[in-house]
Amino acid sequence: MAEFLFELYSEEIPTNLQKSARAEIKERLYKSLEEEGLKIKSFNIFSTPTRLIISIQKLPLTLNIPSREIRGPKVGVMEDVINNFLRAQDLPKKNIYEKETDRGKFYFIKTKKREISIKDIIIKNILNIISTLQWQKSMKWANTEIIWGRPLRSILAIFNENLLDFNYGHIKSTDKVIIERDLTRVATKIKNFNDYKKILKKNEIIFDHEERKKIILNKFKNTCQKKKLSEVFNNKTLEDVINIVDNPNVLLIDFDKKYLEIPNEIIISTLEDHQRYFPLFDKKNQLTNNFFVVANKPDNKNIIKDGNKKVVEARLSDAMFFWEKDKSKNLIKQIAKLKKITFYEKIGTLYDKSTRLRKLAGYLSDEFNISKEKVEIAASISKSDLCSDLVGEFPELQGKMGRYFALAQGFEEDVANAISEHYLPIGNNSVVPKKPVSYTIAIVDKIDSLVGFFFINEKPSSSKDPFALRRSAIGLLRIIIENKLNIKVRDLINYNIALLQEQGVKNLNSHTEKEIIDFLKERMKNFLKEKNIKSDIIDAALSSNSNDNFYDLFKKSIMMNKYIDKDIGKNAVNSFKRAYNIIEREGKNIQGKPDTVLFRKDAEKNLFQKINEIKIILTDKEDNKNYEDLIQNLSELKPFTDSFFDNVVVNDENIDIKNNRLELLKMFCNTFNIFVNFSKLEGLR
Incomplete structure (x- = not known):
């Protein structure tokens, strides 16, 4: 049995591109080889920042294709149709014969039994896949025709311990592994996967991303147990980190404890979102001044450790300055500054939006039997933190910082919480706001975004949704359903349209109300399918008289x-x-x-x-x-x-x-x- 080894060596590929490339190559190559008649027993794909590696074991050298009968066009068709059929099968006219079937008389041919080289099948399929790989972002470099996630340097291809010879654009396949370290480049000839593993191991390259993950987690857990820290880590950050190192080394670093005085979210965001580091918590789930960094090499002289500590403390120092400066700025007075921030050119400013939100929230307060004054205050200041330097530096903390500012300034807790929670849910599995003031502001914020963009006729297409309106629609439905809210969405939409018209927004879509209801119903249909509701029942519900009361539906x-x-x-x-x-x-x-x-x-x-x-x-x-x-x-x-x-x-x-x-x-x-x-x-x- 033969072995196929394939490596695409390139400049460093970002983590999200690595993951998508691994998944697509494995799915498509496995499927295409199976369709060719190959039974795949062992198929693995790995990646490092610079390498995409495929290993397929236990392959035959050749594939026997048995003779088979192929039905062609019906007897009596034009000569050109017959010739096209023969050409497709690469057989002469003398091979054709007529045969009666239950659907009438057809032309048939019988193919010859033949033997195909597996290496030819592999070359054909691998070239097709790598040339049509769907990168989220791709590059074209020099004067070459190749388009790839990052510039390709080399393609290693070995089958049955021999070079698999082909060209991909300007790159000729090779049987040599390239190792680049400290400005040196060494190419070593190999014969098989075992040779490949030995070369990489010798150069301290761990090619298996799952193995790197295990190494990192083991080092995390061992250190946490020694330091009596909680063994809870951000899985997204972990998945990112394993794809940016090929020889992981975990470093435990600390920062000055004075920075623990600022809100935890700032510290966590600094570490996770900005640096891809791991904040650490004690056994009571309290944030500590320790964090993990995963480096790509040993740090015997603490150079990496000291450098990363300086970077983190510099960012936290800036954050502390902004926090002290921003928390005392009156949120009510900040509303006027929203006039200088454009929400969207054709819709107006954030001040215009917050004005609409206040009126929409007041309208819903009667429906939900809650304090009109309270929801109007919450809606009015819901975007005020966007004027702060802190949110300018940490945009991912919008809403969260507004909550802290509101609490520091003496606003009621449910008003403060609404500033943070009105952005929820942020994903399909995210929690929805459960308190009345919070879900009221969340509903009107999402409705206003939907109505605004549909009103100016900038709706999602089948392939694009630049303003995340599908996410807003799904979030809106989840809030309504999970909070058991009986509201007529159509009335809210029409009131929102009237508010836009009052503000002088130009109406570019005379079917705004209907299209939004249809858009929501389509999201509702998918939501119900995920709950295993039968399709005919979904259609029956969505076409009923109460088709804009989504909890009722x-x-x-x-x-x-x-x-x-x-x-x-x-x-x-x-x-x-x-x-x-x-x-x-x-x-x-x-x-x-x-x-x-x-x-x-x-x-x-x-x-x-x-x-x-x-x-x-x-x-x-x-x-x-x-x-x-x-x-x-x-x-x-x-x-x-x-x-x-x-x-x-x-x-x-x-x-x-x-x-x-x-x-x-x-x-x-x-x-x-x-x-x-x-x-x-x-x-x-």
Whole structure:
């Protein structure tokens, strides 16, 4: 059995590009080789900052392709079609024959049994993949045609201990490993993966990113146990760090304890976001003045340690200065400074936005039965910290610093928390704000962003979402659903549109309201799919009468999904189905407004009365609805519809009576559709 070794040696590739390249190459190469007929038993891909490495073990030298029969075009087609078929199979016309099938007579050919060299298959597929790799950011250098994540220096390719000879642009494949250290460059010829591992090990290069991760974590844990520190580390920072070193060395460093007086978030952000270091906590989860640095070589003379300490203390010194300066600046007075900060050119300034947020929050305060004054204050100062030097230096701390400033200036805690929490959720797995003032500001902030950009017709496309409006929409839905909020989003959108018009923002989209509702419904559809709700139930809910009350839609979808296959659900669906089928066939111009004077049978009167009872229950604006009871109520209509169909002839000779009975059935269907649009359920379309 043979072995394939492949290395792409380049200038240092950023960590996020490494991870995506590893994943894409492995997936595509594995799949393409399997499609060629190869059974892959051992496939590994590794990376260092400068190397992408593929190792495939236990490969055959050749692949036997058995003879097979291939169906071509139907007999009687034009000659050109036949010739194209033969050309595609690389066979002469004499090989073609006719054969009868259950779909008619077709031309067939039989391919010859053949043997293909595995190295040819590998070269073809590997060149195709590396030339079409989807880099998030790529480079083109010198006068070459190659486009890569960073400039490529060498391509090592070995199959069965021999050079796999090919060219990729200006680069000719080699069987030599390049090692660059201290301005020297050495190329060593190798034959296999074992040779490769020995060369790298000799030069203290750990090529396996997972092994580097284990080494770093072991050193972290050993040091933490000795120093009695908590063994909790930021996984994202860890994933980044393992891809920027190839010989990890963990250093424990400290900074002056005086910096612990500033908010923890500043210190953590300085270490994690700006330096890719690891802040350390004690066993009580209190931040300490210790941190880990992962260096790329030993630090025998403490040069790296001292240098990193100076860098961190310099940044913390600046942060402390800004903190002392900014925390006393009155947040109310800072609002006027927002006039100098543009939110978006066509929409206005952050002052304009905060004004809209204040009015929107006041509008929602009645809906949520909370203090109007409190939410208006929170909305007004929600962006004030963006004027501070501290947030200018640490933009990732927007909101968080505003909370500290507000607490230092004596604002109530829920107002201060709203400044920080109104940015939540920041991702699909992030928590949502749970306190009324916080979720009110979060809702209006996200609505205002959606309405603003749709209003000026700068909507997300299928491939681009520069203003993260999908994230805003998903966050909005999660806040509404997880806090069980019954709000009419359409009304909020229209009020937001009016506020933009008051501020003189030019309307570039006359369909803003509809498009935002559709946009939210599409996000809602995906949200419900992730909850394993059936597709037809999702469609039924989203096309119902309450299609802008997203908590209502969520609960109805959950309950329908739970009961659709149980007796309660079956009774409701079957009752609707009998009436719906008649209306679809007979009642094209029927409105659902029967005249009680034209009722002739008790079954008609009883059904009409029961429908009205259910209608009152379904349209009740009570926030704490029992959705199981609502489905039960719909199910209870079945005896009344059964009695109606057993005792009443819809197609009466008297046209007025007939139409009135159709009106009654239409009223029945309309009532069901208050809950969800039952006509969208499977078996009814």
